[in-house]
Amino acid sequence: MAPSRESRRSSDDSCKYSRSNSRLDLPISAATTTETASRPQNASSASSLSSLNSHAHEPNWPREWRAYMCLLGCFFLMFNSWGLVNAYGTFASYYVGHSLRNSDQLELNLIGSTQSFLVLLFSAPAGRLLDAGHFRVVIGTGAVLVPLGMFMLSLAHPRDENALGNYATIWATQGFLVGLGMACYFVSSSQVAATWFPNRKGLAVGFVACGASIAGVVYPTMTRYLIVSLGFATAVRLVATLVLLTSIFSFIFSSPNPAHSHPKPTSYFAVKTWIDKEAFHNKAFLWFTAAVAFMFFGFYPVFFNLEEWAAVSGYGTRDGSVVPLHIAESTNKPLQTFWLLTIMNGASTVGRLTMAAFSDKTGQLNMHIVSQIVSSLLIFVLWTLAGSTAAAIAFCVLFGIFSGAVIGLPPASMANILSCTYDTPETKALAHSKLGSWTGMMYTMAAIPSLVGPVIVGHLVTQYSTYVTAQVWSGAMLLLSALCMLMSRWNLPCVDGEHVWTKMLRTIGKGSKADRWSEKMSTGNETASEADYSTTVRGISQATTRVPSTSVSQKVSSEKFAKLEPTPEQPERMV
Structure with missing residues (x-):
C-alpha cells in the first residue's frame, strides 16, 4: 500500500531534521564554499553527490598539463x-x-x-x-x-x-x-x-x-x-x-x-x-x-x-x-x-x-x-x-x-x-x-x-x-x-564494510553473534539494546557503510520511519 500524504510529509520533515542536526555537518556549518556560495542551502547534498560522481568518472591520470x-x-x-x-x-x-x-x-x-x-x-x-x-x-x-x-x-x-x-x-x-x-x-x-x-x-x-x-x-x-x-x-x-x-x-x-x-570560514578567529x-x-x-x-x-x-x-x-x-x-x-x-x-x-x-x-x-x-x-x-x-x-x-x-x-x-x-x-x-x-x-x-x-x-x-x-x-x-x-x-x-572497516573484529568473531565460531550485530548495524533494528545503539552511534565515524539509513525503503515502512525523529532521550540518526 502506498504511504499516505501525511506519512510522506512526516518522512520528509524527519529527513530534513536529521540532516540539519547531523554531527557530520557541524564542522562546516559555518563555512561557505567558493564554488557553491550562490546555491541554496538545501542543494549541499546534491553538490556533494555531484562532486562524488565527477571523481568517479575522472580518468586515473589527468589529461591537463597543469x-x-x-x-x-x-x-x-x-x-x-x-x-x-x-x-x-x-x-x-x-x-x-x-x-x-x-x-x-x-x-x-x-x-x-x-x-x-x-x-x-x-x-x-x-x-x-x-x-x-x-x-x-x-x-x-x-x-x-x-x-x-x-x-x-x-x-x-x-x-x-x-x-x-x-x-x-x-x-x-x-x-x-x-x-x-x-x-x-x-x-x-x-x-x-x-x-x-x-x-x-x-x-x-x-x-x-x-x-x-x-x-x-x-x-x-x-x-x-x-x-x-x-x-x-x-x-x-x-x-x-x-x-x-x-x-x-x-x-x-x-x-x-x-x-x-575550498570551504572558507566565516571567522578566522573562531576555534x-x-x-x-x-x-x-x-x-x-x-x-x-x-x-x-x-x-x-x-x-x-x-x-x-x-x-x-x-x-x-x-x-x-x-x-x-x-x-x-x-x-x-x-x-x-x-x-x-x-x-x-x-x-x-x-x-x-x-x-x-x-x-x-x-x-x-x-x-x-x-x-x-x-x-x-x-x-x-x-x-x-x-x-x-x-x-x-x-x-x-x-x-x-x-x-x-x-x-x-x-x-x-x-x-x-x-x-x-x-x-x-x-x-x-x-x-x-x-x-x-x-x-x-x-x-x-x-x-x-x-x-x-x-x-x-x-x-x-x-x-x-x-x-x-x-x-x-x-x-x-x-x-x-x-x-x-x-x-x-x-x-x-x-577501528576501520574492511573493503566489504565489515570490521576486523566481526570477521574474527565469525572465524572463532561466534558467527551468529557477528551476523546479528552486523544486521543491527545495517538495518537500524529498533529492538537493539540502548547500549548497543549508543555503541553504534559512536562507531559511525569509523564505519559509515553501516550507518542506519533514515530513507524510506522496502524494509522500513512509512509509519516506522516517522518514529525515527530524534528526541532528547535518543541521539539523532545520521543520514
Missing part, C-alpha cells in the same frame, strides 16, 4: 622541506669537526630537530589555510623564508674553517628561520598535488614524497664537494641558490585543481576554524595520530646520528675530530661518512615510490603498517649488529627502502582513514575537504616528539658514550608506532 607541472612543483616543495632536514646530518658532521666542535651531540641534534618541530607545529594552520584556498600566501611565504635562511647561514658562519662559530646564530638561521619556511611547504606539497589525482592519491603523494629522499642525495653530495673546493660559506650560498630557483618554480605551478572546493572537533571522535584518527607521534620520536635520530655512528665505529671517515667518543681503528677501508646518508636517502626514493604505488591496491594504511614493522626490526637486528662497512651499507639500503614508506605515507594513510570514515554519497565530499585540516592536526600533535626525540638521543649518546642507546631508542619508538597503527586499522 596537473603534471603542479606535481613537479609539489615535488620541489618536499625537496626543500624534509629534503633539507634529511640532509642535515652532513651539516652536523661538518659542525662537529669544525665550527661547533666544542658542542655536544645534544646541541647539534637540536638544530635539526628544531627544523622538524617547526615543520610539524605549523602544519595544522597551514593545512587549514590551504583548505580555504590561500595556497599562494602559504607557498609564497615559504619561498621567501627558506632561501633567506640559507643565505643568512652563509653570513652567520665563520669563513675560516678552523674558527669557532656562534651556536646561537647558526641555530637561529638554519634551525629557526629555515624551519618556519619549511612549515609552509610541507603540507602544501601533498595536499595540493592530491587534488589533481583523486584516483591515484597514493602514487601522487608517493612521487611528491620522493622529493625529500632525492634532496637527501643531492644536498649532502653537493654540500660536501662544494665545501672542499670552495669553502663552507660559498657552498651554502650555492645551495641557497638552488633552493631559491626550485622555490620560484613551485610558487608558479603549485596550484590546486580549480574543480576542488572551530582551526580545529575540527569531529576528528577527536574518530578512534582511527586518534590512534594514527599517536602512531605518527611515536614515529617522529625515533625516526630522525637515525638520520641525524648515522654519520657520527659510522665515524666512531670505524666504518666511515670524515674530516675533523669528535670530542666525547673514541674513534675506533678501522682496517676495512671505510668510505666517507656522507655517502652512507646519501645511500640511505637514495634507497628511500625507491621505497617511497614503489610502496606508494602498491598502496593504492593494498590500502595505504596496510602498507604503512608493514613498512613500519620491518623498519623497527631492521634497526633492532641489522643496525645494532652491523660489524663492518658492508653491513653498514646493507642497513642503509634496506632501512632506506622501508623507511621511505614510513615517512612518506602518513598523508596517504590519513586520506585512507577519511575515505573509510566518509564513504556515503552525502559525505564523500567531506573526505576531500577535510584532508588538509586532519593531516595538519596530525602533524602538529607530532611536533613535540620531533623536537624532543633527537635531543633525548643526543643526551643518551653523550651520557653513555655509545650509539647503542640511539639504536634501541629508535627501534622501540618505531615498534610502538606500528602497534598504534594496528589499533587504528582495527
